[in-house]
Amino acid sequence: MAAEPLPAAERSGIIRDGIAVGIATGTYGISFGAVAVTAGLSVLQACTLSLLVFTGASQFALVGVVAAGGAPLSGALTAILLGTRNTLYGLRMAPLLGWSGLRRAGAAHLLIDESTAMSVNRGSQPAARLGFLTTGVAVFVLWNAATLAGALAGTALGDPRTYGLDAAVGAAFLALLWPRLSQRRNQVVAVLAAAVALGLVPITAAGVPVLAAGGVAVLAGVLMRPAVRR
Amino acid sequence: MWIAIAVAALGCYALKLAGLSLPARVLHDPRVERIADFIPVALLAALVAVQVWSSGSSLTLDARTAGLGYAVVALLLRAPFLVVVIGAAVVAAVVRLV
Numbered sequence: 534m535a536a537e538p539l540p541a542a543e544r545s546g547i548i549r550d551g552i553a554v555g556i557a558t559g560t561y562g563i564s565f566g567a568v569a570v571t572a573g574l575s576v577l578q579a580c581t582l583s584l585l586v587f588t589g590a591s592q593f594a595l596v597g598v599v600a601a602g603g604a605p606l607s608g609a610l611t612a613i614l615l616g617t618r619n620t621l622y623g624l625r626m627a628p629l630l631g632w633s634g635l636r637r638a639g640a641a642h643l644l645i646d647e648s649t650a651m652s653v654n655r656g657s658q659p660a661a662r663l664g665f666l667t668t669g670v671a672v673f674v675l676w677n678a679a680t681l682a683g684a685l686a687g688t689a690l691g692d693p694r695t696y697g698l699d700a701a702v703g704a705a706f707l708a709l710l711w712p713r714l715s716q717r718r719n720q721v722v723a724v725l726a727a728a729v730a731l732g733l734v735p736i737t738a739a740g741v742p743v744l745a746a747g748g749v750a751v752l753a754g755v756l757m758r759p760a761v762r763r
Numbered sequence: 764m765w766i767a768i769a770v771a772a773l774g775c776y777a778l779k780l781a782g783l784s785l786p787a788r789v790l791h792d793p794r795v796e797r798i799a800d801f802i803p804v805a806l807l808a809a810l811v812a813v814q815v816w817s818s819g820s821s822l823t824l825d826a827r828t829a830g831l832g833y834a835v836v837a838l839l840l841r842a843p844f845l846v847v848v849i850g851a852a853v854v855a856a857v858v859r860l861v
Binding site for chain 2: 545560561563564574578581582585587588590591592593594595597598599600601602603604605606608609610611612613614615616617618619620621622623624625626627628630632637638640641642644676686693695696697699700701702703704705706707708710711713714719722723724725726727728729730731734735736742743745746749750751753754755757
Protein backbone atom coordinates (compact mmCIF):
# COMPACT_ATOMS: atom_id res chain seq x y z
CA MET A 534 0.00 0.00 0.00
CA ALA A 535 2.29 2.77 -1.21
CA ALA A 536 1.16 6.33 -0.60
CA GLU A 537 1.85 7.45 -4.16
CA PRO A 538 -0.62 9.92 -5.70
CA LEU A 539 -3.32 8.34 -7.83
CA PRO A 540 -3.27 8.62 -11.63
CA ALA A 541 -5.73 11.27 -12.79
CA ALA A 542 -7.88 8.77 -14.70
CA GLU A 543 -8.32 6.48 -11.68
CA ARG A 544 -9.01 9.49 -9.51
CA SER A 545 -11.82 10.88 -11.65
CA GLY A 546 -13.26 7.38 -12.12
CA ILE A 547 -13.52 6.89 -8.37
CA ILE A 548 -15.09 10.33 -7.88
CA ARG A 549 -17.61 9.67 -10.68
CA ASP A 550 -18.61 6.32 -9.14
CA GLY A 551 -19.06 7.92 -5.74
CA ILE A 552 -21.35 10.64 -7.06
CA ALA A 553 -23.39 8.08 -9.04
CA VAL A 554 -23.97 6.03 -5.89
CA GLY A 555 -24.93 9.22 -4.05
CA ILE A 556 -27.58 10.03 -6.65
CA ALA A 557 -28.97 6.48 -6.52
CA THR A 558 -29.34 6.55 -2.72
CA GLY A 559 -30.93 9.98 -2.93
CA THR A 560 -34.05 8.24 -4.21
CA TYR A 561 -34.19 6.16 -1.01
CA GLY A 562 -33.99 9.44 0.87
CA ILE A 563 -37.17 10.72 -0.76
CA SER A 564 -39.06 7.61 0.38
CA PHE A 565 -37.56 7.92 3.85
CA GLY A 566 -38.65 11.55 4.23
CA ALA A 567 -42.18 10.76 3.06
CA VAL A 568 -42.48 7.65 5.24
CA ALA A 569 -41.16 9.51 8.30
CA VAL A 570 -43.76 12.29 8.22
CA THR A 571 -46.39 9.66 7.44
CA ALA A 572 -45.41 7.92 10.69
CA GLY A 573 -46.07 11.16 12.57
CA LEU A 574 -42.61 12.73 12.75
CA SER A 575 -42.16 16.41 11.98
CA VAL A 576 -40.12 17.51 8.98
CA LEU A 577 -37.41 18.70 11.39
CA GLN A 578 -37.32 15.30 13.13
CA ALA A 579 -37.04 13.47 9.81
CA CYS A 580 -34.17 15.71 8.73
CA THR A 581 -32.42 15.38 12.11
CA LEU A 582 -32.51 11.60 11.76
CA SER A 583 -30.86 11.78 8.34
CA LEU A 584 -28.23 14.24 9.57
CA LEU A 585 -27.30 12.52 12.82
CA VAL A 586 -28.20 8.83 12.53
CA PHE A 587 -27.25 8.64 8.85
CA THR A 588 -27.71 4.94 8.17
CA GLY A 589 -30.75 4.20 6.04
CA ALA A 590 -32.07 0.86 7.28
CA SER A 591 -31.88 2.02 10.92
CA GLN A 592 -33.76 5.21 10.14
CA PHE A 593 -36.47 3.26 8.29
CA ALA A 594 -36.67 0.88 11.26
CA LEU A 595 -37.18 3.67 13.78
CA VAL A 596 -40.02 5.27 11.84
CA GLY A 597 -41.43 1.84 10.97
CA VAL A 598 -41.81 0.90 14.63
CA VAL A 599 -43.31 4.31 15.42
CA ALA A 600 -45.70 3.98 12.46
CA ALA A 601 -46.89 0.62 13.86
CA GLY A 602 -47.72 2.35 17.16
CA GLY A 603 -44.57 1.33 19.01
CA ALA A 604 -42.79 3.46 21.60
CA PRO A 605 -40.16 5.74 20.02
CA LEU A 606 -37.51 4.21 22.30
CA SER A 607 -38.14 0.67 21.09
CA GLY A 608 -37.84 2.12 17.59
CA ALA A 609 -34.48 3.55 18.60
CA LEU A 610 -33.38 0.15 19.98
CA THR A 611 -34.35 -1.57 16.73
CA ALA A 612 -32.41 1.10 14.84
CA ILE A 613 -29.33 0.49 16.98
CA LEU A 614 -29.55 -3.29 16.50
CA LEU A 615 -29.65 -2.79 12.74
CA GLY A 616 -26.69 -0.42 13.08
CA THR A 617 -24.45 -3.27 14.34
CA ARG A 618 -23.83 -4.03 10.67
CA ASN A 619 -21.78 -0.83 10.43
CA THR A 620 -19.47 -2.13 13.16
CA LEU A 621 -18.60 -5.04 10.89
CA TYR A 622 -17.91 -2.65 8.03
CA GLY A 623 -15.67 -0.64 10.34
CA LEU A 624 -13.65 -3.72 11.32
CA ARG A 625 -12.99 -4.38 7.65
CA MET A 626 -12.34 -0.74 6.71
CA ALA A 627 -10.04 0.29 9.58
CA PRO A 628 -6.83 -1.22 8.16
CA LEU A 629 -7.69 -0.03 4.63
CA LEU A 630 -8.24 3.59 5.65
CA GLY A 631 -5.54 3.72 8.31
CA TRP A 632 -6.96 6.81 9.98
CA SER A 633 -6.79 7.73 13.67
CA GLY A 634 -7.89 10.50 16.02
CA LEU A 635 -10.19 13.19 14.62
CA ARG A 636 -10.05 11.83 11.07
CA ARG A 637 -11.26 8.47 12.31
CA ALA A 638 -14.03 10.14 14.33
CA GLY A 639 -15.16 12.04 11.24
CA ALA A 640 -14.92 9.00 8.97
CA ALA A 641 -17.05 6.99 11.40
CA HIS A 642 -20.07 9.15 10.63
CA LEU A 643 -19.74 8.31 6.92
CA LEU A 644 -19.31 4.57 7.57
CA ILE A 645 -22.33 3.02 5.81
CA ASP A 646 -23.15 0.27 3.29
CA GLU A 647 -22.37 2.41 0.26
CA SER A 648 -19.08 4.01 1.35
CA THR A 649 -17.80 0.58 2.42
CA ALA A 650 -18.84 -1.10 -0.81
CA MET A 651 -17.17 1.61 -2.91
CA SER A 652 -13.79 1.43 -1.17
CA VAL A 653 -13.31 -2.09 0.15
CA ASN A 654 -12.05 -3.47 -3.18
CA ARG A 655 -9.71 -0.65 -4.19
CA GLY A 656 -6.12 -1.63 -4.76
CA SER A 657 -4.33 1.02 -2.67
CA GLN A 658 -4.82 3.12 0.42
CA PRO A 659 -5.21 6.45 -1.43
CA ALA A 660 -7.83 4.83 -3.71
CA ALA A 661 -9.67 3.30 -0.75
CA ARG A 662 -9.67 6.63 1.09
CA LEU A 663 -10.87 8.56 -1.98
CA GLY A 664 -13.62 6.01 -2.71
CA PHE A 665 -14.75 6.10 0.91
CA LEU A 666 -14.79 9.90 1.15
CA THR A 667 -16.38 10.74 -2.19
CA THR A 668 -19.10 8.12 -1.78
CA GLY A 669 -19.69 8.99 1.87
CA VAL A 670 -19.92 12.73 1.24
CA ALA A 671 -22.03 12.37 -1.93
CA VAL A 672 -24.50 10.06 -0.17
CA PHE A 673 -24.59 12.33 2.89
CA VAL A 674 -25.40 15.47 0.89
CA LEU A 675 -27.98 13.85 -1.40
CA TRP A 676 -29.55 11.69 1.32
CA ASN A 677 -30.21 14.77 3.46
CA ALA A 678 -31.48 16.90 0.58
CA ALA A 679 -33.77 14.05 -0.51
CA THR A 680 -35.06 13.52 3.03
CA LEU A 681 -36.12 17.16 3.19
CA ALA A 682 -37.81 16.94 -0.22
CA GLY A 683 -39.60 13.70 0.68
CA ALA A 684 -40.72 15.01 4.06
CA LEU A 685 -42.17 18.17 2.51
CA ALA A 686 -43.91 16.10 -0.17
CA GLY A 687 -45.26 13.68 2.45
CA THR A 688 -46.65 16.57 4.49
CA ALA A 689 -48.37 17.99 1.43
CA LEU A 690 -50.06 14.65 0.66
CA GLY A 691 -52.17 14.50 3.83
CA ASP A 692 -53.76 11.23 5.02
CA PRO A 693 -51.24 8.50 4.16
CA ARG A 694 -53.84 5.73 3.81
CA THR A 695 -55.47 7.46 0.83
CA TYR A 696 -52.27 7.09 -1.15
CA GLY A 697 -51.30 3.70 0.24
CA LEU A 698 -48.20 5.19 1.86
CA ASP A 699 -48.64 2.76 4.77
CA ALA A 700 -48.09 -0.07 2.28
CA ALA A 701 -44.96 1.66 1.00
CA VAL A 702 -43.21 1.09 4.35
CA GLY A 703 -43.49 -2.70 4.14
CA ALA A 704 -42.33 -2.60 0.53
CA ALA A 705 -39.32 -0.49 1.52
CA PHE A 706 -38.28 -3.02 4.19
CA LEU A 707 -38.71 -5.89 1.74
CA ALA A 708 -36.53 -4.08 -0.81
CA LEU A 709 -33.81 -3.59 1.82
CA LEU A 710 -34.06 -7.27 2.81
CA TRP A 711 -34.23 -8.67 -0.73
CA PRO A 712 -30.50 -8.87 -1.63
CA ARG A 713 -29.88 -10.96 1.53
CA LEU A 714 -32.55 -13.53 0.67
CA SER A 715 -30.43 -15.25 -1.97
CA GLN A 716 -28.96 -17.48 0.75
CA ARG A 717 -31.09 -20.39 1.95
CA ARG A 718 -30.17 -19.98 5.62
CA ASN A 719 -31.17 -16.31 5.49
CA GLN A 720 -34.55 -17.32 4.04
CA VAL A 721 -35.08 -19.65 6.99
CA VAL A 722 -34.13 -16.94 9.49
CA ALA A 723 -36.38 -14.39 7.73
CA VAL A 724 -39.45 -16.66 7.82
CA LEU A 725 -38.87 -17.63 11.47
CA ALA A 726 -38.34 -14.01 12.50
CA ALA A 727 -41.48 -12.85 10.71
CA ALA A 728 -43.50 -15.67 12.32
CA VAL A 729 -42.18 -14.89 15.82
CA ALA A 730 -42.92 -11.19 15.37
CA LEU A 731 -46.48 -11.80 14.15
CA GLY A 732 -47.07 -14.31 16.94
CA LEU A 733 -46.10 -11.67 19.51
CA VAL A 734 -48.18 -8.83 18.02
CA PRO A 735 -51.41 -9.68 19.92
CA ILE A 736 -49.70 -10.30 23.28
CA THR A 737 -46.95 -7.68 23.58
CA ALA A 738 -46.60 -3.90 23.35
CA ALA A 739 -45.93 -2.55 19.86
CA GLY A 740 -42.22 -2.46 19.13
CA VAL A 741 -41.48 -5.59 21.16
CA PRO A 742 -42.22 -8.10 18.34
CA VAL A 743 -39.52 -6.65 16.10
CA LEU A 744 -36.95 -6.58 18.90
CA ALA A 745 -37.83 -10.17 19.83
CA ALA A 746 -37.16 -11.17 16.24
CA GLY A 747 -33.58 -10.07 16.86
CA GLY A 748 -33.49 -12.96 19.35
CA VAL A 749 -34.19 -15.33 16.46
CA ALA A 750 -30.99 -14.06 14.83
CA VAL A 751 -28.97 -14.75 17.97
CA LEU A 752 -30.47 -18.23 18.45
CA ALA A 753 -29.95 -19.14 14.80
CA GLY A 754 -26.38 -17.90 14.92
CA VAL A 755 -25.58 -20.02 17.97
CA LEU A 756 -27.45 -23.16 16.91
CA MET A 757 -26.98 -23.32 13.16
CA ARG A 758 -24.07 -25.35 11.90
CA PRO A 759 -21.69 -23.59 9.50
CA ALA A 760 -23.16 -23.60 6.00
CA VAL A 761 -19.81 -24.36 4.39
CA ARG A 762 -17.25 -26.62 5.99
CA ARG A 763 -13.70 -25.91 4.97
CA MET B 764 -39.58 11.37 20.11
CA TRP B 765 -36.56 13.67 20.35
CA ILE B 766 -35.06 11.45 23.05
CA ALA B 767 -35.45 8.42 20.79
CA ILE B 768 -33.77 10.32 17.96
CA ALA B 769 -30.85 11.24 20.23
CA VAL B 770 -30.52 7.65 21.50
CA ALA B 771 -30.55 6.27 17.95
CA ALA B 772 -28.02 8.86 16.77
CA LEU B 773 -25.60 8.22 19.64
CA GLY B 774 -26.02 4.43 19.46
CA CYS B 775 -25.52 4.21 15.71
CA TYR B 776 -22.50 6.51 15.80
CA ALA B 777 -20.92 4.56 18.66
CA LEU B 778 -21.32 1.33 16.68
CA LYS B 779 -19.66 2.88 13.63
CA LEU B 780 -16.75 4.27 15.68
CA ALA B 781 -16.34 0.97 17.50
CA GLY B 782 -15.93 -0.79 14.17
CA LEU B 783 -13.09 1.53 13.14
CA SER B 784 -11.44 1.29 16.57
CA LEU B 785 -11.72 -2.35 17.69
CA PRO B 786 -9.08 -4.92 16.78
CA ALA B 787 -10.21 -7.09 13.86
CA ARG B 788 -9.91 -10.38 15.78
CA VAL B 789 -13.35 -9.77 17.35
CA LEU B 790 -14.74 -11.19 14.10
CA HIS B 791 -12.87 -14.47 14.32
CA ASP B 792 -15.53 -16.26 16.34
CA PRO B 793 -17.76 -17.79 13.64
CA ARG B 794 -20.83 -17.53 15.89
CA VAL B 795 -20.36 -13.77 16.27
CA GLU B 796 -20.01 -13.52 12.51
CA ARG B 797 -23.19 -15.55 11.89
CA ILE B 798 -25.25 -13.61 14.43
CA ALA B 799 -24.07 -10.33 12.91
CA ASP B 800 -25.12 -11.67 9.52
CA PHE B 801 -28.54 -12.77 10.73
CA ILE B 802 -29.55 -9.68 12.72
CA PRO B 803 -30.42 -7.45 9.74
CA VAL B 804 -32.23 -10.36 8.05
CA ALA B 805 -34.37 -11.13 11.12
CA LEU B 806 -35.17 -7.51 11.93
CA LEU B 807 -36.05 -6.51 8.39
CA ALA B 808 -38.24 -9.61 7.94
CA ALA B 809 -40.03 -8.86 11.21
CA LEU B 810 -40.50 -5.23 10.18
CA VAL B 811 -42.07 -6.32 6.87
CA ALA B 812 -44.45 -8.70 8.65
CA VAL B 813 -45.50 -6.28 11.39
CA GLN B 814 -45.85 -3.41 8.95
CA VAL B 815 -48.05 -5.33 6.54
CA TRP B 816 -50.09 -7.71 8.69
CA SER B 817 -50.79 -5.88 11.93
CA SER B 818 -52.77 -2.88 13.13
CA GLY B 819 -52.17 -1.99 16.75
CA SER B 820 -52.34 -5.29 18.63
CA SER B 821 -54.37 -7.27 16.08
CA LEU B 822 -53.37 -9.19 12.98
CA THR B 823 -54.99 -7.90 9.81
CA LEU B 824 -55.18 -8.73 6.13
CA ASP B 825 -55.93 -5.70 3.98
CA ALA B 826 -54.81 -3.68 0.95
CA ARG B 827 -51.24 -3.57 2.27
CA THR B 828 -50.92 -7.28 1.39
CA ALA B 829 -51.68 -6.44 -2.23
CA GLY B 830 -48.99 -3.74 -2.07
CA LEU B 831 -46.50 -6.27 -0.73
CA GLY B 832 -47.45 -8.75 -3.46
CA TYR B 833 -46.69 -6.08 -6.04
CA ALA B 834 -43.35 -5.40 -4.32
CA VAL B 835 -42.36 -9.09 -4.56
CA VAL B 836 -43.10 -9.13 -8.29
CA ALA B 837 -41.29 -5.82 -8.85
CA LEU B 838 -38.23 -7.08 -6.95
CA LEU B 839 -38.22 -10.32 -8.93
CA LEU B 840 -38.16 -8.15 -12.06
CA ARG B 841 -35.24 -6.18 -10.57
CA ALA B 842 -37.14 -2.90 -10.49
CA PRO B 843 -35.37 0.07 -8.86
CA PHE B 844 -36.12 0.92 -5.21
CA LEU B 845 -38.39 3.88 -5.91
CA VAL B 846 -40.47 1.89 -8.41
CA VAL B 847 -40.95 -0.87 -5.82
CA VAL B 848 -41.95 1.50 -3.02
CA ILE B 849 -44.17 3.94 -4.92
CA GLY B 850 -45.77 1.12 -6.92
CA ALA B 851 -46.70 -0.70 -3.70
CA ALA B 852 -48.35 2.47 -2.41
CA VAL B 853 -50.29 2.93 -5.65
CA VAL B 854 -51.46 -0.71 -5.68
CA ALA B 855 -52.68 -0.46 -2.07
CA ALA B 856 -54.44 2.83 -2.78
CA VAL B 857 -56.17 1.40 -5.85
CA VAL B 858 -57.28 -1.73 -3.94
CA ARG B 859 -58.81 0.55 -1.27
CA LEU B 860 -60.75 2.42 -3.95
CA VAL B 861 -62.42 -0.70 -5.36
